[in-house]
Amino acid sequence: MARKKIALVGAGNIGGTLAHLIGLKELGDVVLFDIAEGVPQGKALDIAESTPVEGCDAAYAGANDYSAIAGADVVIVTAGVPRKPGMSRDDLIGINCKVMAAVGQGIKENCPDAFVICITNPLDAMVWVLRELSGLPHNKVVGMAGVLDSARFRYFLSEEFKVSVQDVTAFVLGGHGDTMVPLTRYSTVAGIPLPDLVSMGWTSQERLDQIVQRTRDGGAEIVGLLKTGSAFYAPAAAAVAMAEAYLKDQKRVMPCAAWCDGVFGLDGLYVGVPVVLGADGVEKIVEIEMNADEKAMFDKSVESVRGLVAASRELMPK
Numbered sequence: 270m271a272r273k274k275i276a277l278v279g280a281g282n283i284g285g286t287l288a289h290l291i292g293l294k295e296l297g298d299v300v301l302f303d304i305a306e307g308v309p310q311g312k313a314l315d316i317a318e319s320t321p322v323e324g325c326d327a328a329y330a331g332a333n334d335y336s337a338i339a340g341a342d343v344v345i346v347t348a349g350v351p352r353k354p355g356m357s358r359d360d361l362i363g364i365n366c367k368v369m370a371a372v373g374q375g376i377k378e379n380c381p382d383a384f385v386i387c388i389t390n391p392l393d394a395m396v397w398v399l400r401e402l403s404g405l406p407h408n409k410v411v412g413m414a415g416v417l418d419s420a421r422f423r424y425f426l427s428e429e430f431k432v433s434v435q436d437v438t439a440f441v442l443g444g445h446g447d448t449m450v451p452l453t454r455y456s457t458v459a460g461i462p463l464p465d466l467v468s469m470g471w472t473s474q475e476r477l478d479q480i481v482q483r484t485r486d487g488g489a490e491i492v493g494l495l496k497t498g499s500a501f502y503a504p505a506a507a508a509v510a511m512a513e514a515y516l517k518d519q520k521r522v523m524p525c526a527a528w529c530d531g532v533f534g535l536d537g538l539y540v541g542v543p544v545v546l547g548a549d550g551v552e553k554i555v556e557i558e559m560n561a562d563e564k565a566m567f568d569k570s571v572e573s574v575r576g577l578v579a580a581s582r583e584l585m586p587k
Protein backbone atom coordinates (compact mmCIF):
# COMPACT_ATOMS: atom_id res chain seq x y z
CA MET A 270 0.00 0.00 0.00
CA ALA A 271 1.35 3.42 -0.97
CA ARG A 272 2.21 5.78 1.85
CA LYS A 273 -0.32 8.47 2.73
CA LYS A 274 0.38 12.07 1.73
CA ILE A 275 0.05 14.80 4.32
CA ALA A 276 0.11 18.42 3.20
CA LEU A 277 0.98 21.15 5.69
CA VAL A 278 -0.21 24.55 4.55
CA GLY A 279 1.90 27.00 6.53
CA ALA A 280 5.50 26.07 7.34
CA GLY A 281 5.98 28.27 10.39
CA ASN A 282 6.43 27.16 13.99
CA ILE A 283 3.49 24.78 14.08
CA GLY A 284 3.98 23.61 10.47
CA GLY A 285 7.61 22.65 11.11
CA THR A 286 6.74 20.84 14.34
CA LEU A 287 3.91 18.98 12.60
CA ALA A 288 6.29 17.87 9.85
CA HIS A 289 8.77 16.55 12.39
CA LEU A 290 6.17 14.65 14.45
CA ILE A 291 4.49 13.14 11.37
CA GLY A 292 7.81 11.70 10.20
CA LEU A 293 8.70 10.36 13.65
CA LYS A 294 5.33 8.60 13.77
CA GLU A 295 5.62 7.44 10.13
CA LEU A 296 2.10 8.61 9.34
CA GLY A 297 3.01 9.37 5.72
CA ASP A 298 5.03 11.53 3.35
CA VAL A 299 4.99 15.26 4.04
CA VAL A 300 4.66 18.28 1.76
CA LEU A 301 5.22 21.67 3.37
CA PHE A 302 3.65 24.63 1.56
CA ASP A 303 4.19 28.30 2.41
CA ILE A 304 4.25 31.65 0.61
CA ALA A 305 7.67 32.39 2.14
CA GLU A 306 10.25 31.32 -0.42
CA GLY A 307 12.83 28.83 0.83
CA VAL A 308 11.24 28.26 4.23
CA PRO A 309 9.19 25.14 3.37
CA GLN A 310 12.06 23.80 1.25
CA GLY A 311 14.59 24.45 4.00
CA LYS A 312 12.50 22.86 6.76
CA ALA A 313 11.66 19.88 4.54
CA LEU A 314 15.34 19.25 3.78
CA ASP A 315 16.42 19.74 7.40
CA ILE A 316 13.84 17.26 8.72
CA ALA A 317 14.52 14.81 5.88
CA GLU A 318 18.18 14.83 6.93
CA SER A 319 17.12 13.74 10.45
CA THR A 320 15.29 10.63 9.17
CA PRO A 321 18.40 8.43 8.81
CA VAL A 322 19.26 9.21 12.45
CA GLU A 323 15.71 8.53 13.62
CA GLY A 324 15.34 5.48 11.40
CA CYS A 325 11.99 6.56 10.02
CA ASP A 326 10.77 6.27 6.44
CA ALA A 327 9.01 9.44 5.36
CA ALA A 328 9.69 11.62 2.33
CA TYR A 329 9.72 15.41 2.64
CA ALA A 330 9.19 18.18 0.10
CA GLY A 331 8.76 21.94 0.34
CA ALA A 332 6.89 24.15 -2.13
CA ASN A 333 5.50 27.61 -2.88
CA ASP A 334 2.97 26.34 -5.39
CA TYR A 335 -0.37 24.79 -4.51
CA SER A 336 0.07 22.07 -7.14
CA ALA A 337 2.42 20.39 -4.62
CA ILE A 338 -0.51 19.48 -2.34
CA ALA A 339 -2.31 17.60 -5.15
CA GLY A 340 -3.88 14.35 -4.01
CA ALA A 341 -3.11 14.86 -0.31
CA ASP A 342 -4.99 12.55 2.07
CA VAL A 343 -4.76 14.99 4.96
CA VAL A 344 -4.21 18.77 4.96
CA ILE A 345 -3.30 20.61 8.15
CA VAL A 346 -3.64 24.38 7.88
CA THR A 347 -1.58 26.80 9.96
CA ALA A 348 -1.11 29.52 7.34
CA GLY A 349 -1.56 33.07 8.56
CA VAL A 350 -0.30 35.07 11.51
CA PRO A 351 -0.15 34.16 15.22
CA ARG A 352 -0.86 36.66 17.99
CA LYS A 353 1.62 38.75 19.90
CA PRO A 354 1.44 39.76 23.59
CA GLY A 355 -1.65 41.88 24.25
CA MET A 356 -3.51 40.58 21.20
CA SER A 357 -6.56 38.35 21.37
CA ARG A 358 -7.10 35.55 18.85
CA ASP A 359 -9.96 37.60 17.42
CA ASP A 360 -7.58 40.44 16.46
CA LEU A 361 -6.19 38.16 13.73
CA ILE A 362 -9.45 37.86 11.83
CA GLY A 363 -8.80 40.48 9.12
CA ILE A 364 -5.59 39.03 7.77
CA ASN A 365 -6.26 35.35 8.45
CA CYS A 366 -9.68 35.45 6.78
CA LYS A 367 -8.04 36.38 3.46
CA VAL A 368 -5.40 33.70 3.95
CA MET A 369 -8.07 31.04 4.64
CA ALA A 370 -9.93 32.03 1.49
CA ALA A 371 -6.79 31.43 -0.61
CA VAL A 372 -6.03 28.14 1.17
CA GLY A 373 -9.64 26.94 0.73
CA GLN A 374 -9.37 27.58 -2.99
CA GLY A 375 -6.03 25.74 -3.16
CA ILE A 376 -7.56 22.70 -1.44
CA LYS A 377 -10.63 22.75 -3.68
CA GLU A 378 -8.49 22.70 -6.82
CA ASN A 379 -5.87 20.20 -5.70
CA CYS A 380 -7.14 17.77 -3.07
CA PRO A 381 -10.93 17.81 -2.73
CA ASP A 382 -10.93 14.33 -1.14
CA ALA A 383 -8.66 15.29 1.75
CA PHE A 384 -9.46 15.40 5.46
CA VAL A 385 -8.71 18.98 6.52
CA ILE A 386 -7.68 20.14 9.98
CA CYS A 387 -7.61 23.90 10.55
CA ILE A 388 -5.44 25.40 13.30
CA THR A 389 -5.33 29.04 12.20
CA ASN A 390 -6.98 31.52 14.61
CA PRO A 391 -9.58 32.71 15.39
CA LEU A 392 -10.19 29.00 15.04
CA ASP A 393 -13.95 28.48 14.94
CA ALA A 394 -14.47 31.23 12.35
CA MET A 395 -11.42 30.29 10.24
CA VAL A 396 -12.51 26.66 9.93
CA TRP A 397 -15.87 27.95 8.70
CA VAL A 398 -14.20 30.13 6.02
CA LEU A 399 -11.97 27.23 4.98
CA ARG A 400 -14.97 24.91 4.56
CA GLU A 401 -16.97 27.54 2.64
CA LEU A 402 -14.15 28.22 0.17
CA SER A 403 -12.99 24.62 -0.23
CA GLY A 404 -16.52 23.29 -0.70
CA LEU A 405 -15.57 19.99 0.99
CA PRO A 406 -18.22 18.05 2.93
CA HIS A 407 -18.59 19.34 6.49
CA ASN A 408 -17.54 16.00 8.03
CA LYS A 409 -14.16 16.28 6.28
CA VAL A 410 -13.25 19.74 7.64
CA VAL A 411 -12.57 20.23 11.35
CA GLY A 412 -10.80 22.65 13.65
CA MET A 413 -8.16 21.74 16.22
CA ALA A 414 -8.62 23.47 19.57
CA GLY A 415 -10.42 21.19 22.03
CA VAL A 416 -7.68 18.54 22.05
CA LEU A 417 -5.13 21.23 22.92
CA ASP A 418 -7.30 23.01 25.50
CA SER A 419 -8.17 19.64 27.08
CA ALA A 420 -4.50 18.64 27.12
CA ARG A 421 -3.64 21.85 28.96
CA PHE A 422 -6.44 21.17 31.46
CA ARG A 423 -5.25 17.55 31.88
CA TYR A 424 -1.66 18.64 32.43
CA PHE A 425 -2.61 21.20 35.11
CA LEU A 426 -4.85 18.63 36.82
CA SER A 427 -2.13 15.96 36.78
CA GLU A 428 0.20 18.43 38.50
CA GLU A 429 -2.45 19.30 41.09
CA PHE A 430 -3.27 15.67 41.90
CA LYS A 431 0.28 14.36 41.41
CA VAL A 432 -0.94 11.57 39.14
CA SER A 433 0.02 10.50 35.62
CA VAL A 434 -1.28 12.63 32.77
CA GLN A 435 -2.44 9.33 31.27
CA ASP A 436 -5.03 8.86 34.01
CA VAL A 437 -6.57 12.31 33.64
CA THR A 438 -9.30 12.84 31.06
CA ALA A 439 -10.84 16.22 30.40
CA PHE A 440 -13.28 17.91 28.10
CA VAL A 441 -13.05 21.53 27.02
CA LEU A 442 -15.85 22.54 24.66
CA GLY A 443 -17.22 25.69 23.02
CA GLY A 444 -15.28 28.25 21.00
CA HIS A 445 -11.48 28.47 21.21
CA GLY A 446 -11.31 31.76 23.05
CA ASP A 447 -11.82 33.36 26.43
CA THR A 448 -15.30 31.84 26.60
CA MET A 449 -14.19 28.21 26.19
CA VAL A 450 -15.99 25.78 28.48
CA PRO A 451 -13.89 23.34 30.57
CA LEU A 452 -16.47 20.81 31.78
CA THR A 453 -15.44 19.63 35.24
CA ARG A 454 -18.28 17.08 35.54
CA TYR A 455 -17.03 15.28 32.44
CA SER A 456 -13.37 15.46 33.45
CA THR A 457 -11.97 12.65 35.57
CA VAL A 458 -9.03 10.98 37.24
CA ALA A 459 -9.34 7.30 36.27
CA GLY A 460 -13.11 7.74 35.88
CA ILE A 461 -13.67 9.75 39.10
CA PRO A 462 -15.30 13.08 38.13
CA LEU A 463 -13.59 16.26 39.38
CA PRO A 464 -16.51 17.35 41.65
CA ASP A 465 -16.19 13.98 43.45
CA LEU A 466 -12.46 14.58 43.90
CA VAL A 467 -13.30 17.92 45.55
CA SER A 468 -15.71 16.07 47.92
CA MET A 469 -12.97 13.53 48.62
CA GLY A 470 -10.64 16.36 49.64
CA TRP A 471 -8.12 15.86 46.81
CA THR A 472 -8.41 19.54 45.98
CA SER A 473 -10.62 22.50 46.88
CA GLN A 474 -13.28 24.13 44.71
CA GLU A 475 -11.16 27.30 44.81
CA ARG A 476 -8.08 25.48 43.44
CA LEU A 477 -10.20 23.81 40.78
CA ASP A 478 -11.64 27.19 39.73
CA GLN A 479 -8.08 28.55 39.42
CA ILE A 480 -7.08 25.61 37.20
CA VAL A 481 -10.13 26.13 35.01
CA GLN A 482 -9.18 29.79 34.58
CA ARG A 483 -5.54 28.91 33.87
CA THR A 484 -6.80 26.56 31.15
CA ARG A 485 -8.87 29.36 29.59
CA ASP A 486 -5.79 31.59 29.67
CA GLY A 487 -3.43 28.78 28.59
CA GLY A 488 -2.65 30.25 25.17
CA ALA A 489 -2.06 33.76 26.54
CA GLU A 490 0.29 32.38 29.22
CA ILE A 491 2.57 30.96 26.50
CA VAL A 492 2.30 34.09 24.33
CA GLY A 493 3.32 36.17 27.36
CA LEU A 494 6.38 33.99 27.97
CA LEU A 495 7.52 33.62 24.34
CA LYS A 496 6.85 37.28 23.42
CA THR A 497 7.46 36.60 19.71
CA GLY A 498 4.74 34.10 18.83
CA SER A 499 2.31 31.59 20.24
CA ALA A 500 2.39 27.97 21.40
CA PHE A 501 3.45 25.39 18.84
CA TYR A 502 4.62 22.09 20.37
CA ALA A 503 1.32 21.18 22.05
CA PRO A 504 -0.86 22.51 19.20
CA ALA A 505 1.12 20.38 16.71
CA ALA A 506 0.87 17.28 18.91
CA ALA A 507 -2.89 17.77 19.21
CA ALA A 508 -3.41 18.07 15.44
CA VAL A 509 -1.21 15.03 14.77
CA ALA A 510 -3.40 12.97 17.15
CA MET A 511 -6.45 14.04 15.12
CA ALA A 512 -4.76 13.20 11.80
CA GLU A 513 -3.74 9.80 13.17
CA ALA A 514 -7.33 9.10 14.28
CA TYR A 515 -8.48 9.72 10.69
CA LEU A 516 -5.65 7.89 8.90
CA LYS A 517 -5.87 4.81 11.13
CA ASP A 518 -9.67 4.86 11.49
CA GLN A 519 -9.21 4.86 15.26
CA LYS A 520 -12.74 6.12 16.10
CA ARG A 521 -11.24 8.31 18.81
CA VAL A 522 -13.53 10.50 20.88
CA MET A 523 -12.04 13.97 20.81
CA PRO A 524 -13.27 17.52 21.26
CA CYS A 525 -13.02 19.26 17.86
CA ALA A 526 -14.51 22.31 16.19
CA ALA A 527 -17.11 20.42 14.16
CA TRP A 528 -20.11 21.45 12.07
CA CYS A 529 -23.15 21.41 14.32
CA ASP A 530 -26.45 21.38 12.49
CA GLY A 531 -29.37 19.97 14.46
CA VAL A 532 -27.29 19.11 17.53
CA PHE A 533 -26.80 21.09 20.76
CA GLY A 534 -29.68 23.29 19.56
CA LEU A 535 -27.50 24.71 16.76
CA ASP A 536 -28.52 25.27 13.16
CA GLY A 537 -25.21 25.36 11.31
CA LEU A 538 -22.12 26.51 13.22
CA TYR A 539 -18.55 25.32 13.75
CA VAL A 540 -17.88 25.06 17.47
CA GLY A 541 -16.00 22.76 19.84
CA VAL A 542 -17.96 19.59 20.69
CA PRO A 543 -17.06 15.94 21.38
CA VAL A 544 -16.88 13.90 18.16
CA VAL A 545 -15.90 10.43 16.99
CA LEU A 546 -13.00 10.75 14.51
CA GLY A 547 -12.41 7.90 12.06
CA ALA A 548 -11.99 7.13 8.37
CA ASP A 549 -15.09 9.17 7.49
CA GLY A 550 -13.77 12.21 9.31
CA VAL A 551 -16.34 13.36 11.87
CA GLU A 552 -18.40 10.18 12.13
CA LYS A 553 -20.58 11.25 15.02
CA ILE A 554 -21.16 14.20 17.31
CA VAL A 555 -21.55 13.12 20.91
CA GLU A 556 -24.42 15.19 22.24
CA ILE A 557 -23.73 15.15 25.96
CA GLU A 558 -26.19 16.60 28.44
CA MET A 559 -25.30 19.88 30.05
CA ASN A 560 -26.77 21.25 33.26
CA ALA A 561 -28.09 24.83 33.40
CA ASP A 562 -24.72 26.38 34.35
CA GLU A 563 -22.81 24.46 31.67
CA LYS A 564 -25.43 25.29 29.06
CA ALA A 565 -25.22 28.99 29.96
CA MET A 566 -21.42 28.94 29.49
CA PHE A 567 -21.72 27.00 26.23
CA ASP A 568 -24.39 29.41 24.89
CA LYS A 569 -22.18 32.40 25.73
CA SER A 570 -19.31 30.78 23.85
CA VAL A 571 -21.57 30.00 20.88
CA GLU A 572 -22.64 33.66 20.77
CA SER A 573 -19.04 34.82 20.58
CA VAL A 574 -18.34 32.34 17.74
CA ARG A 575 -21.44 33.59 15.88
CA GLY A 576 -20.07 37.14 16.10
CA LEU A 577 -16.74 36.05 14.62
CA VAL A 578 -18.42 34.12 11.80
CA ALA A 579 -20.58 37.17 10.97
CA ALA A 580 -17.43 39.33 10.82
CA SER A 581 -15.69 36.73 8.63
CA ARG A 582 -18.66 36.64 6.26
CA GLU A 583 -18.16 40.37 5.69
CA LEU A 584 -14.42 39.97 5.10
CA MET A 585 -14.63 36.96 2.80
CA PRO A 586 -14.14 37.50 -0.97
CA LYS A 587 -17.60 37.63 -2.56
Ligand code: A3D
Pocket residue numbers: 278279280281282283284302303304305308347348349350351352361365368371388389390392413414417445498499500501504
Ligand atom coordinates in the same frame (compact mmCIF):
# COMPACT_ATOMS: atom_id res chain seq x y z
P1 A3D B 1 3.92 31.17 12.24
O1 A3D B 1 5.14 30.55 12.81
O2 A3D B 1 3.93 32.64 12.01
O3 A3D B 1 3.61 30.43 10.86
C1 A3D B 1 2.60 30.85 9.98
C2 A3D B 1 3.10 30.60 8.58
O4 A3D B 1 2.04 30.91 7.67
C3 A3D B 1 4.30 31.47 8.17
O5 A3D B 1 5.38 30.65 7.77
C4 A3D B 1 3.76 32.32 7.01
O6 A3D B 1 4.74 32.56 6.00
C5 A3D B 1 2.65 31.42 6.49
N1 A3D B 1 1.65 32.13 5.67
C6 A3D B 1 1.17 33.39 5.81
N2 A3D B 1 0.28 33.66 4.83
C7 A3D B 1 0.20 32.53 4.07
C8 A3D B 1 -0.55 32.18 2.93
N3 A3D B 1 -1.39 33.04 2.36
N4 A3D B 1 -0.38 30.94 2.40
C9 A3D B 1 0.48 30.05 2.97
N5 A3D B 1 1.22 30.33 4.06
C10 A3D B 1 1.08 31.56 4.60
O7 A3D B 1 2.63 30.83 13.14
P2 A3D B 1 2.35 29.51 13.98
O8 A3D B 1 2.73 28.33 13.16
O9 A3D B 1 2.89 29.66 15.34
O10 A3D B 1 0.75 29.63 14.12
C11 A3D B 1 -0.08 29.48 12.98
C12 A3D B 1 -1.52 29.79 13.31
O11 A3D B 1 -2.01 28.86 14.30
C13 A3D B 1 -1.78 31.19 13.90
O12 A3D B 1 -2.96 31.73 13.34
C14 A3D B 1 -2.00 30.91 15.39
O13 A3D B 1 -2.81 31.90 16.01
C15 A3D B 1 -2.71 29.58 15.32
N6 A3D B 1 -2.70 28.79 16.56
C16 A3D B 1 -3.86 28.14 16.86
C17 A3D B 1 -3.92 27.37 18.00
C18 A3D B 1 -5.20 26.66 18.33
O14 A3D B 1 -5.26 25.98 19.33
C19 A3D B 1 -6.35 26.78 17.46
C20 A3D B 1 -2.81 27.26 18.84
C21 A3D B 1 -1.64 27.93 18.49
C22 A3D B 1 -1.60 28.71 17.34
